[in-house]
Amino acid sequence: MHIKTEAIERHTLAVTVENEPGILARIAGMFSARGYNIESLTVADVTEDASISRITIVTKGPPAVIEQVVAQLDRLVPVHKVIDLTELGPHVERELALVKVAGAGDHRIEALRLAEVYRARVVDATISSFVFEVTGGTEKIDKFLELMREVGLVEVARTGVAAIARGRQVI
Missing domain, CATH: 3.30.70.260 (ACT domain)
Structure with missing residues (x-):
């Protein structure tokens, strides 16, 4: 069966x-x-x-x-x-995340390099941490977080998805 x-x-x-x-x-x-x-x-x-x-x-x-x-x-x-x-049908979805990463030395350099690749902006920096702002689709943010876990991710705040239909369609 x-x-x-x-x-x-x-x-x-x-x-x-x-x-x-x-x-x-x-x-x-x-x-x-x-x-x-x-x-x-x-x-x-x-x-x-x-x-x-x-x-x-x-x-x-x-x-x-x-x-x-x-x-x-x-x-x-x-x-x-x-x-x-x-x-x-086709629609646009975006989300924003604030991502705090703590680390020193090579981890700090790698976090900055990854942020550049993902077009994340540094919105706060201290001697021991960064807060990045990253926007995009949920999958992009999930991948960014996965990579940041390897270099010292300590905290995340996400907005949730905002979405709108493409073209002339209005709800």
């Missing part, structure tokens, strides 16, 4: 909502109540009067689960629109 399993896919969702207290908790609660994981979550107001916020959520699951997540998000009252950017 062969059991067919659906492939796990990564999806980026853009959700526009009324900017009101508790909406983020309701969305996170919907995910946790159903056992869905949020890999990345960013939120900010996007209108001049701060009445509408845009929430970008990165999650993984089989296509049927992603469809269910989108449908359930769409039913929440203060939600205006839910767009699966992954299904929509």
